[in-house]
Amino acid sequence: MEPEGIALRMTAWRRENTGDVAAFERIMSQCERRVLRVALRLLNNPQDAQDAAQEAFLRLYKHFGDLDAARGYEAWLFRVTVNVCHDIARSRRWSAGLEEVPDPAAPQPDAYYESERAQQREIVRKGLSRLGEKERAALVLRDVEGLSTREVADILGSSENTVRSQISTARLKLREFAGRLLRKQP
Amino acid sequence: MICPEFEADIALYAGGDLPAARIAPLETHLAECADCRVLAEELRAGQALLRELREEPVEDAMVAQVRRRVLAQIGAARPSRLYWKLALAAALILAAIFVWPRHQARIGPAAPMAHVEPAPVAPARRPNIVPVRHGVIRRHHRRAPAAQPGPPVLVKFVTDDPNIVVYWLIDQKQGD
Numbered sequence: 001m002e003p004e005g006i007a008l009r010m011t012a013w014r015r016e017n018t019g020d021v022a023a024f025e026r027i028m029s030q031c032e033r034r035v036l037r038v039a040l041r042l043l044n045n046p047q048d049a050q051d052a053a054q055e056a057f058l059r060l061y062k063h064f065g066d067l068d069a070a071r072g073y074e075a076w077l078f079r080v081t082v083n084v085c086h087d088i089a090r091s092r093r094w095s096a097g098l099e100e101v102p103d104p105a106a107p108q109p110d111a112y113y114e115s116e117r118a119q120q121r122e123i124v125r126k127g128l129s130r131l132g133e134k135e136r137a138a139l140v141l142r143d144v145e146g147l148s149t150r151e152v153a154d155i156l157g158s159s160e161n162t163v164r165s166q167i168s169t170a171r172l173k174l175r176e177f178a179g180r181l182l183r184k185q186p
Numbered sequence: 187m188i189c190p191e192f193e194a195d196i197a198l199y200a201g202g203d204l205p206a207a208r209i210a211p212l213e214t215h216l217a218e219c220a221d222c223r224v225l226a227e228e229l230r231a232g233q234a235l236l237r238e239l240r241e242e243p244v245e246d247a248m249v250a251q252v253r254r255r256v257l258a259q260i261g262a263a264r265p266s267r268l269y270w271k272l273a274l275a276a277a278l279i280l281a282a283i284f285v286w287p288r289h290q291a292r293i294g295p296a297a298p299m300a301h302v303e304p305a306p307v308a309p310a311r312r313p314n315i316v317p318v319r320h321g322v323i324r325r326h327h328r329r330a331p332a333a334q335p336g337p338p339v340l341v342k343f344v345t346d347d348p349n350i351v352v353y354w355l356i357d358q359k360q361g362d
Binding site: 021024025028029032033036037040041046049050053054057058061117120121124125139142143144145146149164165167168169171172174175178179 | 193194195197198200201203225228229232233235236237238239240242244245248249251252253255256257259260261
Protein backbone atom coordinates (compact mmCIF):
# COMPACT_ATOMS: atom_id res chain seq x y z
CA MET A 1 0.00 0.00 0.00
CA GLU A 2 1.31 3.43 -0.87
CA PRO A 3 2.31 5.60 2.11
CA GLU A 4 0.45 8.62 0.65
CA GLY A 5 -2.77 6.63 0.53
CA ILE A 6 -2.35 5.49 4.11
CA ALA A 7 -1.60 9.01 5.34
CA LEU A 8 -4.60 10.41 3.48
CA ARG A 9 -6.90 7.79 4.93
CA MET A 10 -5.61 8.41 8.43
CA THR A 11 -6.04 12.18 7.99
CA ALA A 12 -9.55 11.62 6.70
CA TRP A 13 -10.24 9.39 9.66
CA ARG A 14 -9.15 12.08 12.12
CA ARG A 15 -11.12 14.72 10.28
CA GLU A 16 -14.18 12.56 10.26
CA ASN A 17 -13.85 12.05 14.00
CA THR A 18 -12.43 8.86 15.49
CA GLY A 19 -15.90 7.74 16.43
CA ASP A 20 -17.11 7.48 12.83
CA VAL A 21 -18.00 3.83 12.40
CA ALA A 22 -18.60 4.12 8.65
CA ALA A 23 -15.11 5.56 8.14
CA PHE A 24 -13.63 2.73 10.17
CA GLU A 25 -15.55 0.17 8.15
CA ARG A 26 -14.01 1.57 4.97
CA ILE A 27 -10.54 1.21 6.48
CA MET A 28 -11.36 -2.28 7.72
CA SER A 29 -12.46 -3.39 4.27
CA GLN A 30 -8.97 -2.63 2.94
CA CYS A 31 -7.16 -5.17 5.08
CA GLU A 32 -9.60 -7.58 6.71
CA ARG A 33 -8.90 -10.48 4.32
CA ARG A 34 -5.19 -10.18 4.80
CA VAL A 35 -5.51 -10.05 8.58
CA LEU A 36 -7.79 -13.09 8.53
CA ARG A 37 -5.44 -15.00 6.24
CA VAL A 38 -2.46 -14.34 8.51
CA ALA A 39 -4.50 -15.39 11.54
CA LEU A 40 -5.64 -18.55 9.74
CA ARG A 41 -2.09 -19.51 8.82
CA LEU A 42 -0.83 -18.81 12.33
CA LEU A 43 -3.65 -20.52 14.22
CA ASN A 44 -4.82 -23.15 11.72
CA ASN A 45 -8.33 -22.82 13.12
CA PRO A 46 -11.05 -20.63 11.55
CA GLN A 47 -12.85 -19.84 14.80
CA ASP A 48 -9.65 -18.79 16.53
CA ALA A 49 -8.62 -16.82 13.45
CA GLN A 50 -11.91 -14.91 13.52
CA ASP A 51 -11.48 -14.17 17.23
CA ALA A 52 -7.93 -12.94 16.59
CA ALA A 53 -8.98 -10.73 13.68
CA GLN A 54 -11.85 -9.29 15.69
CA GLU A 55 -9.57 -8.44 18.61
CA ALA A 56 -6.95 -6.92 16.29
CA PHE A 57 -9.52 -4.63 14.64
CA LEU A 58 -11.03 -3.57 17.95
CA ARG A 59 -7.55 -2.58 19.13
CA LEU A 60 -7.01 -0.72 15.87
CA TYR A 61 -10.25 1.20 16.43
CA LYS A 62 -9.23 2.08 19.96
CA HIS A 63 -5.72 3.27 19.08
CA PHE A 64 -6.17 4.59 15.55
CA GLY A 65 -5.98 8.23 16.57
CA ASP A 66 -2.64 7.62 18.30
CA LEU A 67 -0.90 5.98 15.35
CA ASP A 68 1.73 7.76 13.31
CA ALA A 69 0.13 8.70 9.99
CA ALA A 70 3.53 8.74 8.26
CA ARG A 71 4.14 5.09 9.13
CA GLY A 72 0.61 3.94 8.45
CA TYR A 73 -1.37 1.44 10.42
CA GLU A 74 -0.78 -1.81 8.57
CA ALA A 75 2.50 -2.78 10.25
CA TRP A 76 0.90 -1.98 13.60
CA LEU A 77 -2.17 -4.03 12.71
CA PHE A 78 -0.09 -7.04 11.67
CA ARG A 79 1.97 -6.78 14.84
CA VAL A 80 -1.18 -6.79 16.92
CA THR A 81 -2.60 -9.68 14.88
CA VAL A 82 0.54 -11.78 15.40
CA ASN A 83 0.56 -11.00 19.14
CA VAL A 84 -3.13 -11.81 19.53
CA CYS A 85 -2.61 -15.08 17.62
CA HIS A 86 0.25 -16.00 19.93
CA ASP A 87 -1.91 -15.25 22.97
CA ILE A 88 -4.79 -17.34 21.65
CA ALA A 89 -2.47 -20.21 20.68
CA ARG A 90 -0.93 -20.24 24.14
CA SER A 91 -4.23 -20.02 25.96
CA ARG A 92 -5.88 -22.79 23.98
CA ARG A 93 -2.81 -24.99 23.69
CA TRP A 94 -3.81 -25.56 20.13
CA SER A 95 -0.78 -27.61 19.16
CA ALA A 96 -1.77 -30.45 21.51
CA GLY A 97 -4.98 -31.10 19.64
CA LEU A 98 -3.89 -30.02 16.20
CA GLU A 99 -4.43 -33.37 14.55
CA GLU A 100 -8.05 -33.40 15.62
CA VAL A 101 -8.83 -29.87 14.48
CA PRO A 102 -9.78 -29.75 10.80
CA ASP A 103 -9.31 -26.54 8.86
CA PRO A 104 -12.56 -25.79 7.02
CA ALA A 105 -10.78 -23.17 4.93
CA ALA A 106 -8.51 -25.91 3.61
CA PRO A 107 -9.56 -28.38 0.94
CA GLN A 108 -11.68 -31.22 2.32
CA PRO A 109 -10.08 -34.71 2.45
CA ASP A 110 -11.79 -35.84 -0.74
CA ALA A 111 -10.46 -32.83 -2.53
CA TYR A 112 -6.89 -33.32 -1.33
CA TYR A 113 -6.28 -35.93 -3.98
CA GLU A 114 -7.93 -34.09 -6.82
CA SER A 115 -4.63 -32.57 -7.63
CA GLU A 116 -1.10 -33.15 -6.54
CA ARG A 117 -0.72 -29.45 -5.97
CA ALA A 118 -3.56 -29.27 -3.47
CA GLN A 119 -2.04 -32.18 -1.59
CA GLN A 120 1.34 -30.47 -1.47
CA ARG A 121 -0.24 -27.25 -0.21
CA GLU A 122 -1.93 -29.19 2.53
CA ILE A 123 1.40 -30.66 3.55
CA VAL A 124 2.91 -27.19 3.67
CA ARG A 125 -0.04 -25.95 5.75
CA LYS A 126 0.47 -28.78 8.23
CA GLY A 127 4.19 -28.16 8.23
CA LEU A 128 3.60 -24.51 9.10
CA SER A 129 1.57 -25.50 12.11
CA ARG A 130 4.49 -27.60 13.40
CA LEU A 131 6.88 -24.65 13.50
CA GLY A 132 7.61 -22.65 16.61
CA GLU A 133 5.47 -19.51 16.90
CA LYS A 134 8.22 -17.02 16.03
CA GLU A 135 9.49 -19.02 13.07
CA ARG A 136 5.93 -19.54 11.85
CA ALA A 137 5.10 -15.84 12.15
CA ALA A 138 8.27 -14.84 10.29
CA LEU A 139 7.66 -17.36 7.50
CA VAL A 140 3.96 -16.54 7.09
CA LEU A 141 4.65 -12.81 6.86
CA ARG A 142 7.65 -13.20 4.55
CA ASP A 143 6.77 -16.12 2.29
CA VAL A 144 2.97 -16.29 2.40
CA GLU A 145 2.18 -12.57 2.67
CA GLY A 146 5.23 -11.48 0.70
CA LEU A 147 6.34 -8.71 3.05
CA SER A 148 9.98 -7.63 2.94
CA THR A 149 12.45 -8.78 5.59
CA ARG A 150 12.52 -5.24 6.96
CA GLU A 151 8.73 -5.09 7.23
CA VAL A 152 8.65 -8.47 8.96
CA ALA A 153 11.34 -7.31 11.39
CA ASP A 154 9.32 -4.16 12.08
CA ILE A 155 6.14 -6.15 12.73
CA LEU A 156 7.83 -8.73 14.94
CA GLY A 157 9.90 -6.13 16.78
CA SER A 158 13.20 -7.80 15.97
CA SER A 159 16.22 -7.21 13.74
CA GLU A 160 16.46 -8.17 10.08
CA ASN A 161 19.26 -10.62 10.94
CA THR A 162 16.99 -12.36 13.44
CA VAL A 163 14.20 -12.56 10.88
CA ARG A 164 16.60 -13.99 8.27
CA SER A 165 17.75 -16.59 10.75
CA GLN A 166 14.13 -17.49 11.63
CA ILE A 167 12.98 -17.83 8.03
CA SER A 168 16.05 -19.83 7.06
CA THR A 169 15.46 -22.31 9.89
CA ALA A 170 11.72 -22.42 9.16
CA ARG A 171 12.22 -23.15 5.45
CA LEU A 172 14.60 -26.01 6.23
CA LYS A 173 12.22 -27.47 8.83
CA LEU A 174 9.31 -27.20 6.42
CA ARG A 175 11.24 -28.99 3.70
CA GLU A 176 12.22 -31.74 6.11
CA PHE A 177 8.63 -32.15 7.28
CA ALA A 178 7.31 -32.28 3.73
CA GLY A 179 10.00 -34.75 2.71
CA ARG A 180 9.11 -37.06 5.62
CA LEU A 181 5.40 -37.00 4.77
CA LEU A 182 5.98 -37.57 1.07
CA ARG A 183 8.31 -40.50 1.75
CA LYS A 184 5.59 -42.10 3.93
CA GLN A 185 3.03 -41.90 1.17
CA PRO A 186 2.85 -44.71 -1.41
CA MET B 187 25.17 -35.13 1.32
CA ILE B 188 24.17 -31.54 2.01
CA CYS B 189 27.00 -29.31 3.18
CA PRO B 190 25.95 -28.01 6.63
CA GLU B 191 27.98 -24.81 6.35
CA PHE B 192 25.92 -23.75 3.32
CA GLU B 193 22.51 -25.04 4.42
CA ALA B 194 21.26 -21.83 6.06
CA ASP B 195 22.48 -19.66 3.19
CA ILE B 196 20.79 -21.91 0.64
CA ALA B 197 17.48 -21.49 2.50
CA LEU B 198 17.87 -17.71 2.33
CA TYR B 199 19.02 -17.81 -1.28
CA ALA B 200 15.92 -19.77 -2.31
CA GLY B 201 13.71 -16.96 -1.05
CA GLY B 202 15.88 -14.08 -2.29
CA ASP B 203 16.93 -13.10 1.24
CA LEU B 204 20.65 -13.82 1.09
CA PRO B 205 22.76 -10.65 1.49
CA ALA B 206 24.53 -9.71 -1.75
CA ALA B 207 28.01 -10.33 -0.38
CA ARG B 208 27.23 -14.01 0.23
CA ILE B 209 25.56 -14.79 -3.09
CA ALA B 210 28.66 -15.25 -5.21
CA PRO B 211 30.43 -17.74 -2.90
CA LEU B 212 27.21 -19.75 -2.58
CA GLU B 213 26.63 -19.87 -6.33
CA THR B 214 30.20 -21.08 -6.79
CA HIS B 215 29.50 -23.87 -4.30
CA LEU B 216 26.17 -24.78 -5.92
CA ALA B 217 27.88 -25.10 -9.28
CA GLU B 218 30.06 -27.90 -7.92
CA CYS B 219 27.74 -29.59 -5.34
CA ALA B 220 24.82 -31.60 -6.75
CA ASP B 221 23.24 -32.33 -3.35
CA CYS B 222 23.14 -28.67 -2.42
CA ARG B 223 21.59 -27.88 -5.82
CA VAL B 224 18.84 -30.41 -5.07
CA LEU B 225 18.27 -28.74 -1.70
CA ALA B 226 18.02 -25.33 -3.40
CA GLU B 227 15.50 -26.67 -5.90
CA GLU B 228 13.34 -28.26 -3.19
CA LEU B 229 13.36 -25.05 -1.19
CA ARG B 230 12.34 -23.07 -4.27
CA ALA B 231 9.45 -25.50 -4.82
CA GLY B 232 8.44 -24.92 -1.19
CA GLN B 233 8.50 -21.17 -1.80
CA ALA B 234 6.11 -21.55 -4.69
CA LEU B 235 3.71 -23.56 -2.53
CA LEU B 236 3.83 -20.95 0.22
CA ARG B 237 3.01 -18.24 -2.31
CA GLU B 238 0.03 -20.29 -3.45
CA LEU B 239 -1.32 -20.19 0.10
CA ARG B 240 -1.53 -16.42 -0.33
CA GLU B 241 -3.83 -16.91 -3.30
CA GLU B 242 -6.24 -19.15 -1.41
CA PRO B 243 -9.43 -17.15 -0.93
CA VAL B 244 -10.63 -16.35 2.56
CA GLU B 245 -14.30 -17.26 2.81
CA ASP B 246 -16.64 -14.29 2.42
CA ALA B 247 -18.76 -15.55 5.31
CA MET B 248 -15.76 -15.44 7.65
CA VAL B 249 -14.88 -11.91 6.60
CA ALA B 250 -18.48 -10.75 6.96
CA GLN B 251 -18.80 -12.31 10.39
CA VAL B 252 -15.66 -10.64 11.71
CA ARG B 253 -16.77 -7.28 10.34
CA ARG B 254 -20.25 -7.67 11.82
CA ARG B 255 -18.84 -8.57 15.24
CA VAL B 256 -16.34 -5.70 15.24
CA LEU B 257 -18.90 -3.11 14.15
CA ALA B 258 -21.42 -4.39 16.67
CA GLN B 259 -18.92 -3.98 19.49
CA ILE B 260 -17.88 -0.53 18.31
CA GLY B 261 -21.52 0.51 18.01
CA ALA B 262 -22.32 -0.79 21.48
CA ALA B 263 -19.43 1.16 22.95
CA ARG B 264 -20.59 4.45 21.43
CA PRO B 265 -23.73 6.00 22.97
CA SER B 266 -25.79 7.66 20.30
CA ARG B 267 -27.30 11.16 20.39
CA LEU B 268 -30.72 9.59 20.98
CA TYR B 269 -29.27 7.97 24.09
CA TRP B 270 -28.28 11.36 25.49
CA LYS B 271 -31.70 12.84 24.70
CA LEU B 272 -33.45 9.99 26.47
CA ALA B 273 -31.07 10.27 29.42
CA LEU B 274 -31.81 14.00 29.75
CA ALA B 275 -35.55 13.41 29.56
CA ALA B 276 -35.30 10.68 32.21
CA ALA B 277 -33.29 12.96 34.49
CA LEU B 278 -35.88 15.72 34.20
CA ILE B 279 -38.71 13.30 34.93
CA LEU B 280 -36.88 11.93 37.97
CA ALA B 281 -36.19 15.44 39.21
CA ALA B 282 -39.88 16.27 38.86
CA ILE B 283 -40.93 13.10 40.67
CA PHE B 284 -38.60 13.62 43.65
CA VAL B 285 -38.74 17.40 44.01
CA TRP B 286 -42.51 17.86 43.69
CA PRO B 287 -43.67 15.80 46.72
CA ARG B 288 -40.89 17.25 48.86
CA HIS B 289 -42.09 20.78 48.30
CA GLN B 290 -45.69 19.73 48.64
CA ALA B 291 -44.91 18.33 52.09
CA ARG B 292 -43.01 21.45 53.15
CA ILE B 293 -45.62 23.98 52.20
CA GLY B 294 -48.60 21.90 53.24
CA PRO B 295 -51.62 20.93 51.28
CA ALA B 296 -53.37 24.29 51.48
CA ALA B 297 -50.38 26.47 50.70
CA PRO B 298 -51.19 29.00 48.08
CA MET B 299 -49.14 28.90 44.96
CA ALA B 300 -47.90 32.05 43.44
CA HIS B 301 -47.52 32.13 39.71
CA VAL B 302 -44.88 34.27 38.23
CA GLU B 303 -46.77 36.95 36.43
CA PRO B 304 -45.42 40.05 34.84
CA ALA B 305 -45.58 42.85 37.37
CA PRO B 306 -47.93 45.71 36.53
CA VAL B 307 -46.13 48.75 35.35
CA ALA B 308 -46.18 51.32 38.14
CA PRO B 309 -46.46 55.02 37.31
CA ALA B 310 -43.14 56.76 37.31
CA ARG B 311 -42.39 58.47 40.60
CA ARG B 312 -39.88 61.13 41.41
CA PRO B 313 -36.95 59.70 43.37
CA ASN B 314 -37.05 60.45 47.06
CA ILE B 315 -33.94 62.63 47.53
CA VAL B 316 -32.72 62.98 51.07
CA PRO B 317 -30.42 65.94 51.73
CA VAL B 318 -27.00 64.99 53.07
CA ARG B 319 -26.22 66.21 56.53
CA HIS B 320 -22.54 67.13 56.68
CA GLY B 321 -20.53 66.51 59.85
CA VAL B 322 -22.67 63.64 61.03
CA ILE B 323 -20.95 60.28 61.19
CA ARG B 324 -23.16 57.29 61.53
CA ARG B 325 -21.52 54.86 63.93
CA HIS B 326 -24.16 52.19 63.84
CA HIS B 327 -25.43 50.48 60.76
CA ARG B 328 -29.10 50.10 60.59
CA ARG B 329 -30.16 46.51 61.06
CA ALA B 330 -32.17 44.95 58.33
CA PRO B 331 -35.57 43.79 59.41
CA ALA B 332 -35.95 40.02 59.97
CA ALA B 333 -36.84 38.21 56.79
CA GLN B 334 -40.41 37.09 56.59
CA PRO B 335 -41.27 34.08 54.44
CA GLY B 336 -43.15 35.09 51.34
CA PRO B 337 -45.39 32.95 49.18
CA PRO B 338 -43.58 30.17 47.22
CA VAL B 339 -42.90 30.78 43.56
CA LEU B 340 -43.79 28.20 40.98
CA VAL B 341 -41.32 28.03 38.09
CA LYS B 342 -42.29 26.15 34.98
CA PHE B 343 -39.59 24.48 32.81
CA VAL B 344 -40.70 23.72 29.30
CA THR B 345 -38.61 21.10 27.39
CA ASP B 346 -38.43 20.38 23.66
CA ASP B 347 -40.84 17.55 24.24
CA PRO B 348 -44.33 19.05 24.79
CA ASN B 349 -45.18 16.04 26.97
CA ILE B 350 -42.43 16.85 29.47
CA VAL B 351 -42.97 19.89 31.68
CA VAL B 352 -41.10 20.36 34.95
CA TYR B 353 -42.50 22.50 37.76
CA TRP B 354 -40.18 23.86 40.43
CA LEU B 355 -41.37 25.37 43.71
CA ILE B 356 -39.06 27.90 45.32
CA ASP B 357 -39.50 29.29 48.85
CA GLN B 358 -39.32 33.05 48.72
CA LYS B 359 -37.95 35.22 51.49
CA GLN B 360 -38.83 38.82 51.96
CA GLY B 361 -36.27 41.05 50.34
CA ASP B 362 -35.05 38.37 47.91
